[in-house]
Amino acid sequence: MSSDSHAPHIVGYGKLIAVWLGLLFFTGLTVWVSRQQTGIGHVWGSLAISVVKSGLVITFYMHMRHEGWLLRSLLFVALLTLAIFIGFTFFDVLYR
Amino acid sequence: MTQPTHKDYAGAKLGMWLFLFSEMLLFGGLFLLYGVYLARYPQEFTTASRHMHLFFGTLNTAILITSSMLVAMALTAIQRNQRRLTLWLLGGTIFCAAVFMFNKYLEWSDEFGRGIYPNSPKLAAGPPGESVFYGLYYLTVGLHGLHVLVGGTVLTVVAVRVWRGDVHAGDYIWLENGALYWHLVDLFWIFIFPLYYLVL
Numbered sequence: 001m002s003s004d005s006h007a008p009h010i011v012g013y014g015k016l017i018a019v020w021l022g023l024l025f026f027t028g029l030t031v032w033v034s035r036q037q038t039g040i041g042h043v044w045g046s047l048a049i050s051v052v053k054s055g056l057v058i059t060f061y062m063h064m065r066h067e068g069w070l071l072r073s074l075l076f077v078a079l080l081t082l083a084i085f086i087g088f089t090f091f092d093v094l095y096r
Numbered sequence: 097m098t099q100p101t102h103k104d105y106a107g108a109k110l111g112m113w114l115f116l117f118s119e120m121l122l123f124g125g126l127f128l129l130y131g132v133y134l135a136r137y138p139q140e141f142t143t144a145s146r147h148m149h150l151f152f153g154t155l156n157t158a159i160l161i162t163s164s165m166l167v168a169m170a171l172t173a174i175q176r177n178q179r180r181l182t183l184w185l186l187g188g189t190i191f192c193a194a195v196f197m198f199n200k201y202l203e204w205s206d207e208f209g210r211g212i213y214p215n216s217p218k219l220a221a222g223p224p225g226e227s228v229f230y231g232l233y234y235l236t237v238g239l240h241g242l243h244v245l246v247g248g249t250v251l252t253v254v255a256v257r258v259w260r261g262d263v264h265a266g267d268y269i270w271l272e273n274g275a276l277y278w279h280l281v282d283l284f285w286i287f288i289f290p291l292y293y294l295v296l
Contacts, residue, residue, distance in 0.1 A: 013172060017165070020162065061282075
């Protein structure tokens with residue numbers, strides 16, 4: 001068997017279904033928001049909802065909630081790298 | 097097997113996550129392109145995105161979210177040693193992947209029929225911003241569709257291994273890593289859907 005000791009964290013079916021209902025709710029919400037006349041607010045509203053939805057998927061479906069510091073910090077570094085890419089590109093693009 | 101094989105559970109999962117991070121940067125680059133061109137052609141992007149099929153986009157979002165739940169349940173099932181249930185749940189996930197691709201086929205067929213495809217005469221004659229929108233749409237969604245095909249294939253291999261007993265309650269890293277990949281495919285769609293179908 002495995003050389004490293006790991007206690008598996010079993011996520012119950014009930015919790016998985018609850019997250020699924022949450023994701024469906026946020027999908028409905030994002031469609032509803034997009035039908036409102038809020039102009040540029042659409043972009044930020046939709047992205048905020050997408051971030052919440054991906055947070056649910058990563059935390060519960062991808063078990064990040066039960067992972068140790070290594071995977072958590074690596075995820076943080078990856079997202080930070082992406083944020084730097086996107087942020088610095090817009091510093092350039094928006095102020096030309 | 098007579099020889100005990102060395103298994104590194106943490107290493108296998110770490111390797112999968114590192115691969116997923118590289119995938120995030122790949123799609124992140126495409127989202128960055130979208131953002132930059134949206135800033136340059138806001139009007140054309142608005143006009144172009146009005147012609148997208150909101151119905152197919154929403155339906156496929158629900159299908160992918162459901163498939164993500166099914167594959168997460170499959171992991172729970174194998175951990176609880178419910179082999180038959182695991183196979184049903186994996187089958188459900190693969191079925192969702194197939195339905196997703198079929199919807200994509202219907203959607204793209206309709207768009208191609210209306211003269212919207214890369215380098216089509218209709219787009220070439222229109223404003224440049226609209227052809228940029230559709231170019232990015234076909235690139236991003238096409239690459240995502242490729243990931244759905246790969247994910248479906250990987251999960252089929254996993255299902256065969258569960259069926260043969262190679263993947264079981266004591267050793268399910270194949271299923272866990274396959275599920276992680278599938279969740280990532282869902283994650284990308286969570287961003288693609290509002291950006292291309294809804295935002296404008």
